[in-house]
Structure formats: structure tokens, C-alpha cells
Amino acid sequence: MTAYTFDVLVSLKAGLLDPQGKAVEGSLPAMGFDHVANVRVGKHIKLTVEAADEAAATAQVREMATKVLSNPVIEDYEVLAVSAT
């Protein structure tokens, strides 16, 4: 068994109002950042899975991402950055 580390990025679906992103965006001009648009706030979940190989580990993470780490009604996810240790 090898330990594989993943980054799972979860974001609100495009088109769904993100008040958190809007609030962040609204605060930026006051700090001199005048040309920022489309701020969206999401989540970054980092985790390590032990599996026989990378494909098996990735399959598990994708299943977790679909079943619990994200809610498909409102969110999209991306599984990234595999590193074996």
C-alpha cells in the first residue's frame, strides 16, 4: 500500500449567487484593488489515501467527492495534485 495525497477543490456551480464572493469582491477596492471581478469562494480539501496504486486511490477520492465532499446540487469539484509518499 502506498499513501497518495490529493487536493480536492470544491466550488459553487457557475451561475449560483455567491454572496461570500461578492462580499470579498466588495472589500477589495477599499484596499486599492480596483480591477478585480468574478470573486468566488470555494473549498480546498486536502487528504491522504492509502491504496494499492494511484488509480485505486483516485477512484476512492472521486467517490468521496461525489458522495460527501461536494453536493452535486450546488457544487462542482476537481481532484488535483496527486503525490505518492
Next chain:
Amino acid sequence: MTRVPRIGVVTFPGSLDDADARRAIDAMGGQAVALWHADHDLRDVDAVVLPGGFSYGDYLRAGAIAARAPIMSEVRDFAGRGAPVLGICNGFQVLCEAGLLAGALVRNASLRFVCADVWLRVETAQTCVTRDLTPGELVQIPVKHGEGRWVATPEQLDRVEGEGLVVFRYSGRDGVLSEAANPNGATNHIAGVRNDRGNVVGLMPHPEHAVDPDVGPTGGQPLLASLLETALAGVRA
């Protein structure tokens, strides 16, 4: 002697309104039964209430972890048999996360936590909490939430609207829908929805906080009375 319906109230870590829900059920003539999230036992109840609060600190998403708690497998079977299940506020979030109701609850459009008495327009009497009510009737019940904006996929929304699954909409006290009367920006002013059979209902407002005339509006009474009657009528296996 009339049988007193046993209504289970599930306590998750972080539930807040479980005690109020039990108190309201007892006040309305039912027998509240405390249920524990980590048990696989519904203690022979006639109906289940998932109360408000911040189960698991709203970690990951509101209701997400609670929806996968041990007792939820029993709640899922119970609902599948047609027995009444009511989710209030965080309980509504849990039911959506569990896939027992359509849609999801996300951050209020205003970004503000709202705490107010709101008017709800009843859209259907075909549920475990509206059998004593008539479509178009208005009830006043408080809301208190930061993530109560009901949203859904376009397919879910078509189904919910097309098949009469909306149970309550936020309205003015005259029954008119308006942005001003929508406390969280919910799609189509939706405050509560039901499943196909009407035995599972979730809503953001708190009927359990609206039964005692000494402390505010009493719009929660007909909902809980309906729940007790449905529980007594008994569809449980």
C-alpha cells in the same frame, strides 16, 4: 382512551432546538421522545422530527455530516415506509443533504443571519404538517438562519413546481409574494418542500418556536397539530 402519538426528536452534536421541539410537541398533546444521532433505534415512534441548530458546527456544508449519521439509515427506512418525517431549519438542510428532499440550502443572499417572524403561504394540504390547513392560508412563524436560501438544479425545480411539491412560500401578511418578504433570497420564495408522498417535509421557519401565545406568534400550532394527527393515523410498518 385516546392514544398519544410518540414523536421522536433527534439530537445531533450541535442541535439547538431539540428541547424546544420536544416541549412544543408535549404542549400540543403529543409525547416527545428523545432520539440520539449515534443510535440505530427510533424507539418505536410514530413520527420523527429533525430539529434546528448547527449539527457538527455546519462543517463542510450545513447538514452534510448529520445526513450521514448512524440514525439516518433508520430515518431513511422510516420515511421510505411512508411515516411522517419533519425537518426544521437545520433538519431541512439534513433532509436535503440526505437526498430525501430536493434542492439544497445555501447562504442567505443578503449574507446576513436573519431572525424575524415571517408569513408563510400554505401551498398544499397534502403533507404531514398541513393536513389541518388550506392552500392559500397564511401562518406566522419565526425564521433564524444564515443559510436558508433554497436552491435546486433546473430539473429539480421543474419537478418541485410542476408536481406541487412546494409546501410553503414566504409571503407578505396579505399572501402576496415579494422580494421584500423573502428573507433569504430563496428560489421562487420557497420556504418548505415535501417529497412525492407528502410524508417527508422540510422547512426553514421554526413551528416549534410558534406554539406559545405568551412568547410570540402561534402559527406553528396547526403544523404540529397536523403532524400529531398524521402520526396517530399511522402509516408506520
